[in-house]
Amino acid sequence: MPWGRYLRVLAVLAVLGIAVFPLYWMFVTSLTTDRELFTSSPRLFPDFSLTGTYSEALTGPVPRWLLNSFLIAAGTCLVTLALAIPFAYGLSRFRFRGKVALVIGLFVTQMLPESLLVVPLFAIFRTFGLLDSLHGLVLVDTAFVLPIVVFVLKGAIDGIPREIEEAARVDGCRPLGILTRINVPLIAPSLAATAVIAFFSAWNEYVFALTFIFDRGLQPASVGLASFIGELSTPTQTVMAVAVMYTLPAVAFYLIAQRYIVTGMTAGSVKG
């Protein structure tokens, strides 16, 4: 192999190492004794005799937290896409009064931090009985991620030639059919990408989940993980073990979605 290729491989491995090492270190720390945590040269490899930390975590509330997180993230993903697709299509294809103001309004929502909105939203959610429920968190997470998803999808729909839609219309396709049967397949890569954005946004959300949920059985993993951080002590190995379990489903979802992103990106790139 020529030297140039060796160097490229080394560079790729180095970048991969930098990206993956924090996850690896999290795993090693979860399988390390207290004393080894504070030595000047901590162990580089995990001690698999200490996997009891994982068994203890799995017999506790962690599986429930992960299930709650999954329901919130999947719900946010579905609701966001269901709302964003027609919204983006409307912005892309139709001219109507107040369109610019609507777009600016969407941008403005992205400029407000969660901590500023948590108090008024709490009062609104209380009025509508949405506190202490996963539905409520799906709604609030959807509200925060929807503008980004709409903008990404609008950009994707803008890139579809109108002639394709006109041809479908000539063939008798109705407007809803044009959206679902023509546009949606063509923007599949963007849909996959925005699904990942929506899923991760809800999976990682903390402030609203902490404030809006009182019932411990409904807490998501982001809040559950933080609940290990006590006033006087923090069980580092348990935190790291739960963090590993918290990370893996999200990575799995990304890997599944990533296949569609790549497939979609390359689809139609070659004429013939």
Added chain:
Amino acid sequence: MTHRRVTLATAAAAAGALALAGCGTGASGSDEPVTLTFAAVTFTESGRGEALEAWVQGFNDSQDQVVIDPVGIPFASFSQTVFTQMSGGSGPDLLRFDQADFVQAASSGLLHPMDDILDVSQFPLIEGPDGYNFVDDTRYGVMFGASNYALIYNTDLVEEPPQSFEEFVDLAIELTQDGVYGHAFRHTKDEEPGMMQDLYNFVYGFGGAFSDGENLTINSPEVIDGLSAYQELYDAEVVPRGADAATYRRMFAEGLVAMNIDNGGVPGIVLGQNDDLNLAAAPNPFPVASQGGIIVPIGVNANSEHTEEAAIFLDWMLQEENQVALQEVMGAESVAIETTRSEEALAAAPYLQVFDDLTDSTQPQIVEGFEEQTPELRSIIVDQVLAALHGEMSMEEAMDRAQELGENLVGD
């Protein structure tokens, strides 16, 4: 996308919606016991949290009218979370607060007056700390716990505890070697509440206070002496810089920190992490025999629809046998009434007596006369102390600046 995929996606969406629909809290029947939520940082504490939950379960098992559901909220976000919930007309029914937050909540009308629902005169409450459960002469809480600060040390590293601050510094420097640190305290902005607790010890221990009850005295000579002593230890590099409290307490448990000025809850925590640790306690090695103490009241949320049921729990909590059980959970902390520790408990943990003996000389960690503004004053003082630690100005200049900002805040 094929028809099949669209159908599958629709079915998945419907399934998701149905799954979510089933995840709310269910309505309870009228003949079921009333469930009250009780929020406390302690429930998140490894070891002590489980013990406190077991203590609460003792109440749940004792009768069939009320069920207490413990809610653990992380220390760093406790205030923000419960204040948001309470300001929004909701929140936990019962709350275990730090005193500064308690005063702020009571002053803002977020707590239910206690005398309306509970006759505390039947209980022999400890007068000193109990006095801090009142705001504007109205009782809003009863003491859940009071924790004094003392010098905790590892007897394998420290033969005799230091008797003066000079001895303390010399010993801390001598012991700082081979991965072991002589001392540890909080010194970062992200631990602002805890750092302020540590600062109170130095300020009180050098005869100072952040106010005289009517005026702020943040730049008084005694305060500057105390905070300069804090800085002296920081500059001597005898503390593990960057380590948060949870980390250096684990280091203490592993014999990697020799001395630590900390509250009565800590010995139980570190011994829970390493029961082979040889630990003892002594009064703080400062010129004045005075230190800070965490006084933690429990109050009833003004939004609660079950204040009478909350009173049933508080009544149970104040019974002597349940106070003794609570004190066992909380370690070297005091509870609401005077209790006598067993000979066995004192023999097994002699440090308990050291902490108990300090109650008379303990002062609350609030700015007297400015209780409501204590959280904002805390932020100002910590910011300026950090500026001095980082070499941006002298401690005297930093406290002059804090005094000026504090006066602007309180309108003096």
